[in-house]
Amino acid sequence: MARTRKPVARAETGILLVRDSTLKAEWPKFVANIVKVVGSGFAIFHGHLDHIPEGISSLVEAAGAISIDAPPGERGWLLFALGFAWAFDELRARGQLDDIGVETAVRDALAEAKERVDQGEQIIPTSFLDQPTTLPLYRLVRDSFVERKGAFRAAGGEKDDILRARFDAAFDRAIFLLWSQSPEQYQPLAAALNAPGAAAHAFRLEWDAYRKGLIHEFEVKPVFGQETLKIALSQIYVPLRGVWREEHDDPRPPSRSVKTRALTLSPSRWKASHFVWLDDELDAWATGGHEEYELKLLGGGPGSGKSTIAKALARRLAARDDCRPLFISLANIDAAIDLREAINAHFTKRTANPFRQPPLARNVVEDGPPLVLIFDGLDELARPGEAANDIARDFMGKLGQLTSELRGDKKSRLRVIVTGRMPSFQAAQRFAGAVNRKSYEVVGFLPIKGAELFQTSEEFGGKGLDVASGVLESVLTVAPPQKAAPEQQSDIARIDQRETWWKGYAAAVGLSLKPPHALSAPALTELTREPLLCYLLVLSGYLTEGAQLAAGNLNLIYRELIDEVWRRGWGDDPDNGRRPGAGRFLSQEGFNRLMETIALAGWQGGDTRVCSEARFHNAARSLRTGNAWDDFVRDNGSDITNLAMNFYLKNAEIETRGFEFTHKSFGDYLAGRALLEVALDLITLIDRRPETAMKEWFDVTATGNLTNELLDHMRRELQLRASSSEGLEEVRALKSGFERLASAVIRDGLPANGNADQPWRVAEARQRNAEVMVWAVLNACSLAIAATDPERAKIEVAWPDKAAFGNLLRRVVGQTDLTTSFGPKMFYKILFFQFQFAIATAAAPVMKCFAYLVAPEADLTGQALFAADLQHADLRRARLELASLRTCKLKGTNLSNANFSGSVIETTDFEDANLEGAQFNDAKLLVSPLDKASVKGATLLRTLILPGKGDRGADLKRRGANVTGVQMADMLRKPDSV
16 A cells, blocks of 8 residues: 655646545455456446446446545545556457466556555646546556556557557546546545646536547447457558549540540530548648638448548547547437437437537537537438438538537637438538538549549539440549658559558458458459458458358358358357347347348349338248247347347438448348248249249249349359258259249249239339349359259250240340341441440340250340350250340350351350351351351351451361351451451
8 A cells, every 4th residue: 555645745747745645555456356357347347247338337337336435545546446447348358368367467467566656656646637647557557567468469469559559548538437427426536636627617527538438439449340359440440532523614624644534524514533531631621720611521332431531530639629529420319300409419318428518508619629520421311312312401401500500600610521321422412512622432442443433424413425426534633642652642543452451450450461362352352342341351251261262152251241240249149158138039040031031122122222111021021031020029129120230231211211231232142042032932832833933923023123243142142052962952943943933934924913003114124023033043043053063054944936035035135126127237337336335234134144045946036135144055046147146155055057147246255165057147256256166067158257367267167167258357457358
């Protein structure tokens, strides 16, 4: 126990030594308490068994047990002991460390600290109220712990100075929070210190506690997935880039060059894109006096880093004395009432908040430093479409009124930033007039390519692009960051930030700083382009040890991520057994089915990312997830919000209450799984009651659209199932059943929905959607089986006549017979010169669904087969006269004796195709080599092959083809006759 001594004033040091301000150190009790925290955690040690986030409530409750009769010195000691124990628990890694080793290190650290304490007087400096970390005792104990960080930080943890800073942030927050919650409890200590901070208004203490909370949120609080290692956002954060668009009205856009390109949207309008470092831009705006814009908007896609940038800004501003940042999550305020009232209510009514008085009280604005209001999540209020416009207009109107009130007559300096996803961000831009440098878009980790800079004239409210004669260009100007390295100053847009992010993450968790190859693998680009998905990819484990396996089937990653969510929120707790609260009855299978239900409901509504509550219950009936829903309701009640809170979902304001996946790829993956579950459930009905099966399939699929992403997820999911013998039999049974279903649909069509008031165009579209999904399932089955048994992968349906396949293609793609409009010569010219852009975007995903199809003698005359995948199909004796085959896949396809007369074949793959006896009279083969195809007996009369290479004509002749009249030509020289 420290000795006491008579008062001695030391004005030159700012320390006042009095009997009641010396610390009465109760070391044995302190050691025992810290050791118990090591074993069970702060919250549980203090009686909170429900894992209250951060243990804040248990911290406040423990502090409330301090006797009101305790002398100031004892109160100071207890305040320090509680604050340090809480800070240590915030930073102590769990799960992977030896608890006995941690306890030993803790005892050694405290023993060393005690020895150093006993060498001199321990006092409380007058600066303690304003700067808790100036307490000498705290620094001694902290440094002793940092010296032994290897015992409680995984892989040795971060560098010593970083760990000391994180300790300081956690200790500061604990002390300020306790002081602001119960100022009367510590008034005797404040009076004894007689420090300037002791006389400060309680409101100032509340603001200081809030600042420490912002710092703690960024520097100490573990990010999702790092609860055991205690890795904070600050350790894996990298400054991100943004772009602001500058509009120009000039009939002469700048000349094009390597670094400056122009996008001409109309003869007189174009935009310049300026790339900047967002942290530097926002710092200069928030604290500088030169910036005239009071409002900034920050937009980007889900997971792009908007909220993280806003939190990083709040953290930096919280460390300054010349401004007061207020971070406002729009998901947590009542936007239906007055905005100022809603903000004040939010901060004064939450128990974890230090504010007892409204943070936007009049004296804050008039007497305190300038305010910086950070509104995060405008998309929590707005929704796509017209509703986004309405809600964004309403919010921006209220925000304008609020800023006018806060400025007042004195024109107090004020800064406001609002973040949101693109639909709400764009709506806010219009209503706030936030053009040019008033709004930024986050651009993510990947280098920016020219194609990603293209914009449509809809952003200007102008006319559509003139595809026939318009030239797509873009303007790219690069603005350097304030502190950028010289080599970066002219090339911000081209930086790949994934390696930088990896080095920060690897250093925090103790991995090699060399980025894994998978981080830059093209197959994983969609998961590494945005900060959130890149991080989730790392959590899945497939970025390192399982990278090669994941690159072969990305569904492994999504499956692992979803399983991990269930384990963390619903499954067994390794420390305490089965979780006692939510999820007590809900199984992992039930959880998966409920997530699939949300995704299916979104897909049925036109967007796999967004789901309304009404559609959720409709989809639940289709997927028969009633039992899983009942299990959930037993724990949590019938509010679907409680379910959405446990996954990567956010509230979505749509026509009725609903939810939105934080990234569309989760919705696509889960919707694909859901559709396959429905398909598997229909197998037994197809033979017994085919009409019922078709009706059920129509009801589930009529309002959804097949996308490339959904098709890819369905294919990969069945490939995973077919990897086991049992799963392979299941996939074969599904293929067989849907072959019979497809035959029935071709013969009779799908049943009408019976809605007489429905326009026939709508009914036609719904019929088409449902039929397309039949072929999507068949294709996914076929490709899964083909990996081990190509013969059994053949899709065999009953064609009623030779025209049936062509009619199917016209139904599902909506094509017309091109031969009715153009002759062969005119057709080619129009196709090659005027329709290139249209054709490149016209290929429907369903055209990828006909590999391994058996359709001999199919009549495809005049068919436009854009990007059709007919690999390994059986199209013997097919009629393809005057057809257009562009970027088609015909690898291994049987086209023997097929007729291609007059057709235009461009960039089509004929590798290993059987073209024996095929006719190419008057055809044009453009960059579609026949070198690796079987051409014995094929006829190429008056056929143009462009470009020709060497003796290809002679080679075709040698291989048995009739090449009389064939023209071979290079692009740059006159054709040579063979």
